[in-house]
Amino acid sequence: MKSDALVLPRMQVASGGNASPLRHRVRWGERLIQGFLFLCGAVSILTTVGIVAVLGRESLLFFASPEVHLSEFFGTTTWQPAIERFGIWPLVTATLITSSIAMLVALPLGLAVAIYLSEYASDKARAILKPVMEILAGVPTVVYGYFALTFMTPLLRSIFGRDVVEIYNTASAGIVIGILIIPLVSSMAEDALRAVPDSLRQAAYGLGATKLETAVRVVLPAALSGVTAAFIVAISRAVGETMVVAIAAGAGPKFTFNPFEAAETMTGHIVRISGGDLSYDSIDYNSIFAIGLLLFVMTLTLNVISQRIVRRFREVYE
Amino acid sequence: MTITLERPMVRRKESPAPQANGGQYAIETNGLNIYYGAFHAVRNVEMKVARRKITAMIGPSGCGKSTVLRCFNRMNDLIPSARIEGEVLFQGENIYADYVDSVEVRRRIGMVFQKANPFPKSIYDNVAWGARINGFKGNVDNMVERSLRGAALWDEVKDKLQQSALGLSGGQQQRLCIARAIAVEPEIILMDEPASALDPIATLRIEDLMQELAKDYTIIVVTHNMQQAARVSDFTAFFSVDEQRTGHMVEFGPTDQIFTNPSDQRTEDYITGRFG
Numbered sequence: 001m002k003s004d005a006l007v008l009p010r011m012q013v014a015s016g017g018n019a020s021p022l023r024h025r026v027r028w029g030e031r032l033i034q035g036f037l038f039l040c041g042a043v044s045i046l047t048t049v050g051i052v053a054v055l056g057r058e059s060l061l062f063f064a065s066p067e068v069h070l071s072e073f074f075g076t077t078t079w080q081p082a083i084e085r086f087g088i089w090p091l092v093t094a095t096l097i098t099s100s101i102a103m104l105v106a107l108p109l110g111l112a113v114a115i116y117l118s119e120y121a122s123d124k125a126r127a128i129l130k131p132v133m134e135i136l137a138g139v140p141t142v143v144y145g146y147f148a149l150t151f152m153t154p155l156l157r158s159i160f161g162r163d164v165v166e167i168y169n170t171a172s173a174g175i176v177i178g179i180l181i182i183p184l185v186s187s188m189a190e191d192a193l194r195a196v197p198d199s200l201r202q203a204a205y206g207l208g209a210t211k212l213e214t215a216v217r218v219v220l221p222a223a224l225s226g227v228t229a230a231f232i233v234a235i236s237r238a239v240g241e242t243m244v245v246a247i248a249a250g251a252g253p254k255f256t257f258n259p260f261e262a263a264e265t266m267t268g269h270i271v272r273i274s275g276g277d278l279s280y281d282s283i284d285y286n287s288i289f290a291i292g293l294l295l296f297v298m299t300l301t302l303n304v305i306s307q308r309i310v311r312r313f314r315e316v317y318e
Numbered sequence: 319m320t321i322t323l324e325r326p327m328v329r330r331k332e333s334p335a336p337q338a339n340g341g342q343y344a345i346e347t348n349g350l351n352i353y354y355g356a357f358h359a360v361r362n363v364e365m366k367v368a369r370r371k372i373t374a375m376i377g378p379s380g381c382g383k384s385t386v387l388r389c390f391n392r393m394n395d396l397i398p399s400a401r402i403e404g405e406v407l408f409q410g411e412n413i414y415a416d417y418v419d420s421v422e423v424r425r426r427i428g429m430v431f432q433k434a435n436p437f438p439k440s441i442y443d444n445v446a447w448g449a450r451i452n453g454f455k456g457n458v459d460n461m462v463e464r465s466l467r468g469a470a471l472w473d474e475v476k477d478k479l480q481q482s483a484l485g486l487s488g489g490q491q492q493r494l495c496i497a498r499a500i501a502v503e504p505e506i507i508l509m510d511e512p513a514s515a516l517d518p519i520a521t522l523r524i525e526d527l528m529q530e531l532a533k534d535y536t537i538i539v540v541t542h543n544m545q546q547a548a549r550v551s552d553f554t555a556f557f558s559v560d561e562q563r564t565g566h567m568v569e570f571g572p573t574d575q576i577f578t579n580p581s582d583q584r585t586e587d588y589i590t591g592r593f594g
Contacts, residue, residue, distance in 0.1 A: 122398075199435035203495070205396060207448030207502055208425025217451065222438050 055296060058289030065283055073290070079253040079269075081284045090253035091291060094263035095298075098174040098245055101259060102238040105178025107231060110185025114227075117186065118193035119215040137183035145247030148176035153248065156260070164260055168250035171259035176248065177241045185234045192226020193219055225310045232306045236299040242267040266291050341410025344369045344506050344536035345390055349404035352385055352394070359385050360565040363404075365555060367506075372528055372537045374547035374573065377557030378588065382565025383540045386557070387508050390538065391427035392420040409505070425452055428504035432511040434491035436483035436498070441466075441475050444483045444494055448502040461501060469497035470527050489520025496527065500535070507531065509539040513546065525550045544589055548577050556585045 062068060067084045076087030113133070117126055152172040157165045165171070196219045204214040220227065250262025251272055264272070270288045278285050345367040352360040360382035367373045375383040385394065392413060394400040405412045413423045436444050445462045446454075454461065462479070466472040471493040475486070483494055492512060499507055509528070513521040521543075528537055528550050541547050547554050554576040556569045569576060569585045580586045 197435075199431065199433060200437060202393065202396070202429075202431060203435045203437065203498075205393065206391070206424055206429035206431070207451070207498065208421055209448070209451050210421050213451045217447070218437055 052296070055289055055293040058286050059293040061281075062283065062286035062290040065286070067283055077255040081273075081287055084283070086287060088291070088294065090255040091264060091266045091269050092294070093255060093257060094170055094245075094249065094253070095239060095265040095267070095295075097170045097257070097259050097263070098177060098241075098249060098265055099235065099238040101171055101174025102177035102181065102241070103231075103235060105175055106181045106185050106234055106238070109178070110182045110230070110234070111189055111227065113182065113186035114189035114193055114230075115215050115220070117190045119211065119219060133183040133186060136179075137187075139180075141180065141241065141243035142247070144176050144180050145244045148172045148244055148248035152176050160260065166250075166260060166262050168248060168262035169260045170245075170249050170263050170265075173245045173247075173249035173265075174259065177238050177244050180241070180244065181234045181237050184237060185230050188230030188233060189223075189227045192223040192230065195226065196222045228306055228310045232303055235302055235306075239295065239299055239302075240267060242271050246271045266295050341407060343367055343407070344409065345538065346407040346410075347386075347404065348407070350386070350389065350406060351403040352382065352389060353401045353403075354397070355399040358562065358564045363567050365567060365570055367536065367538055368553060369536050370532060370534070371552040372532050372539060372550055373553040373555065374551035375538065375540045375555045375557060376542075376544055376547045376588075377565070377568075378559060379542075380563060380565070381557040381559040383555075383557045384510050385565065386567075387510055387538060387540050388429075390506070390508055391424045391429055393424070393429065395420050425502060426504050427506045427508060428499035428502060430492070430495050430499055430507060430509045430512045433515055434488060434495050436486070436491050436494050438482065438484060440480045441483050441486070441494060442479040445497050445501045448498055452502055465497040465501040466494075468500050468531070469493045470523065470530070471497055487520070489516050489523060492516060492520070492524060493527065496524075496531075500531070504535070506536040506538065509537065511540055511542060514542060521546070544577075548573060556580075556582075556588065558584055558588070 063070060063073070068086050073086055073088050076085070077089040078085045078087045079090050113129075117129060121129065149168075149172070152175055153165070153167060153169065156169070156172055157167075200218050200222060201214055204218045209218070245265045245268040249268055250264055251268070252262065252264055253269060254261065254263040256263055270291055273284060273288055343366045345365070347363050347365045350360070350363040350365075351358070363386055365386075375387060377383050388394045389402060389406055390408075390413075394402065402414060406414055408423065408427065412418070413420075413427075437447060439447065442462055445465050446458050449458070449461055463472060463476075466475060471490060474490060475494075478485075483491065486494060492515075496507070496512075512528075513524045516524065525546060528539065531537060532552075539547075539551065551573045553571065554573040555567055556576060557565055558568045559565050569580060569582045571581075576585060577589055580589065
């Protein structure tokens with residue numbers, strides 16, 4: 001019986017491979033799906049390539065024009081396209097200020113929420129808090145913009161004084177961007193914390209660790225790469241946030257490090273300029289692509305740096 | 319030794335009746351019943367665990383031996399639905415009394431788990447971690463070396479203390495977990511099937527180590543392996559499970575007696591391999 005079964009396919013191969021039940025079959029459905037899935041993946045890659053190409057070409061036109069010099073672009077602190085002054089720093093500093101303030105708000109709060117949700121919260125508390133965070137994440141950013149202008153700014157002015165805090169200021173925008181990205185930080189960080197195996201928590205408790213010691217000194221270090229990934233995404237989001245800064249941060253480039261003064265960020269400037277009557281192929285038009293390219297390079301650099309940090313410090317638990 | 323860990327087990331308020339000598343036994347249970355929600359997991363365990371001896375808990379799967387073990391250092395507190403009735407006396411003091419802090423209990427009653435679970439840190443930090451969080455003030459290097467020697471691991475790792483613990487073999491990882499447990503100087507070490515994931519040679523090393531450790535520590539070990547219980551333990555508790563899936567202790571006594579002359583038919587059936 002057994003030997004028959006073994007011999008049978010071999011005989012068929014000998015008598016002509018095509019008749020073998022083991023013969024390779026063409027599965028059209030399988031190929032079709034595979035091709036479709038590949039196409040879906042390719043779309044996102046091609047889009048990125050397209051964006052970089054457009055940014056690069058228009059920026060090249062900008063930097064190639066006689067009014068612009070790279071040394072001026074990176075070396076001076078006045079951005080006034082109307083009089084052909086193209087020093088990028090006012091826009092960069094405003095972006096750095098709003099993003100830094102946003103991260104100061106979002107990282108500690110988001111991480112605290114994540115630790116609470118993953119290590120402390122009862123199922124009941126989680127069932128309430130998670131949907132609330134999702135609602136927070138679902139509010140349109142234009143609403144956050146007016147929240148900054150009509151709530152956060154008056155609050156800051158009542159605390160620090162009306163003559164200190166201008167009506168449009170980067171601090172207010174930065175704080176509100178921070179609030180806006182808390183759900184992003186907390187949900188990504190929570191996923192990373194919850195992925196840490198329970199056996200590590202048990203080991204810590206078994207050594208007489210408290211809940212806090214377990215969370216901060218075992219679970220968090222073990223989840224560091226995921227938590228850092230959450231931070232990276234959050235920073236990119238803060239740098240790229242547009243609506244809040246367009247509404248609340250100010251409309252006019254200004255080189256300042258005072259967060260209570262009005263200043264225009266890179267994104268805010270792009271959206272204001274492109275909202276006006278901008279003629280195609282003018283130097284103003286090309287300048288916004290140069291700003292866009294710099295934004296892109298900034299977030300890319302952040303990604304690369306933080307990935308290196310993660311690779312260096314992460315604790316692999318498997 | 320420069321251990322400065324002396325902290326009373328009582329944190330929240332004074333013990334009503336502190337027992338100076340701490341009773342005759344390391345662990346003594348009185349009418350211990352354990353529930354998971356409505357499910358009665360283990361009933362009426364009466365067990366007296368001698369100090370500085372190895373006590374083995376054996377029995378078929380689902381008989382509640384691991385559940386009982388985890389009651390001895392209040393690890394079951396971490397399971398929200400778990401509930402216990404009765405007393406677990408640690409050196410004469412009920413660890414489930416209202417005033418007792420479960421964190422302090424676990425500091426004094428350490429645990430080694432079925433699957434080696436070293437922290438994703440260096441070998442050195444794994445051993446130092448527990449002592450550090452407990453406020454260890456002495457020389458950490460010496461303490462780490464002493465603990466690793468105590469766990470018979472020093473010679474194998476002394477040249478790579480700063481390397482990740484996860485690079486060690488399974489048996490080495492488990493001995494590292496034992497080193498980590500003894501670094502905080504507990505009085506009792508609970509072991510939940512510590513060798514079940516190891517090969518026979520690594521298992522033997524763990525068993526040798528257990529006997530070495532029993533000179534200084536009380537060891538309670540849950541095992542599926544009856545030969546292991548017979549080889550290493552001084553006392554054996556045999557657990558079984560009834561029709562309601564409730565676990566209970568059938569017989570408890572010196573290991574020789576349990577294995578050669580059990581007084582209960584069920585124990586005899588189990589150890590002779592008639593079921594389980």
